[in-house]
Amino acid sequence: MMKKIGIMGGTFNPIHNGHLKMALEAYKQFQLDEVWFMPTKNPPHKAEKEIISDDHRVKMIELAIKKIPFFYLSKIELEREGTTYTVDTLCQLEKDYPNDYFYFILGADSLFHIHTWKSPEKVMKLAHILSAPRYPMTQEEEIERKDMLSEQYHADIQLISMEPIRISSMNIRKRIFNKQPINEYLPKEVEQYVKKYHLYQERSD
Numbered sequence: 227m228m229k230k231i232g233i234m235g236g237t238f239n240p241i242h243n244g245h246l247k248m249a250l251e252a253y254k255q256f257q258l259d260e261v262w263f264m265p266t267k268n269p270p271h272k273a274e275k276e277i278i279s280d281d282h283r284v285k286m287i288e289l290a291i292k293k294i295p296f297f298y299l300s301k302i303e304l305e306r307e308g309t310t311y312t313v314d315t316l317c318q319l320e321k322d323y324p325n326d327y328f329y330f331i332l333g334a335d336s337l338f339h340i341h342t343w344k345s346p347e348k349v350m351k352l353a354h355i356l357s358a359p360r361y362p363m364t365q366e367e368e369i370e371r372k373d374m375l376s377e378q379y380h381a382d383i384q385l386i387s388m389e390p391i392r393i394s395s396m397n398i399r400k401r402i403f404n405k406q407p408i409n410e411y412l413p414k415e416v417e418q419y420v421k422k423y424h425l426y427q428e429r430s431d
């Protein structure tokens with residue numbers, strides 16, 4: 227049977243409530259069957275030193291999604307060598323799951339950078355794009371961007387309807403370094419994991 231699969235790609239350094247909420251809204255609003263949380267190994271645009279180990283990022287994702295039956299972890303990008311490009315992932319998925327449809331879930335900030343990704347036209351051909359609002363982009367800017375990309379790349383881009391959530395992994399890392407509370411930004415189990423392993427205690431960005 228054909229499935230509609232959401233791909234929630236990210237560095238997840240660490241995973242937070244913003245990621246979970248946008249994935250949940252995408253699932254509900256676009257009648258997805260599953261959402262796969264897919265941590266990147268070597269994203270092309272982020273300095274490696276800022277990113278904690280794959281193992282820690284994976285464990286935090288597992289803790290965050292374990293109670294939601296339609297959320298899954300996909301390690302396919304972690305298992306691939308070299309720089310992680312979305313187009314390579316989507317080509318692999320097309321081969322491995324020829325009957326399924328893929329919906330790449332991203333934040334509006336990524337929508338403003340997607341033209342710089344490797345083979346953006348192919349990325350937008352192989353997957354539908356679901357974009358969540360993100361501060362400081364306004365809704366008007368997001369719509370304008372969606373229309374521009376849709377025309378330029380013949381892409382299928384749809385907007386996830388939700389209030390923007392002002393959470394970023396970087397802000398959480400900063401708060402941990404400054405010994406400020408983080409409980410409202412990520413699931414309790416993830417917070418406990420961060421504390422147990424003393425993650426993000428050293429400033430790296």
Ligand SMILES: Nc1ncnc2c1ncn2[C@@H]1O[C@H](COP(=O)(O)OP(=O)(O)OP(=O)(O)O)[C@@H](O)[C@H]1O
Nearest residue numbers: 236237238244332333336358360391393394395396
């Ligand atoms: N609060 C949010 N609202 C909307 N989209 C978000 C939010 N947080 C993350 N995203 C999106 O989720 C995807 C994965 O993000 P990522 O794991 O890099 O988190 P991040 O919070 O942006 O991290 P960092 O602060 O380290 O750059 C990206 O497409 C990003 O745009």
Ligand SMILES: O=C(O)c1ccc[n+]([C@@H]2O[C@H](COP(=O)([O-])O)[C@@H](O)[C@H]2O)c1
Nearest residue numbers: 235236237266269270311312313343344
């Ligand atoms: O393929 C690319 O060139 C590319 C460039 C930047 C980001 N991406 C993907 O976009 C997703 C969000 O990335 P990030 O860095 O915001 O966590 C994640 O799945 C990345 O692999 C992909």
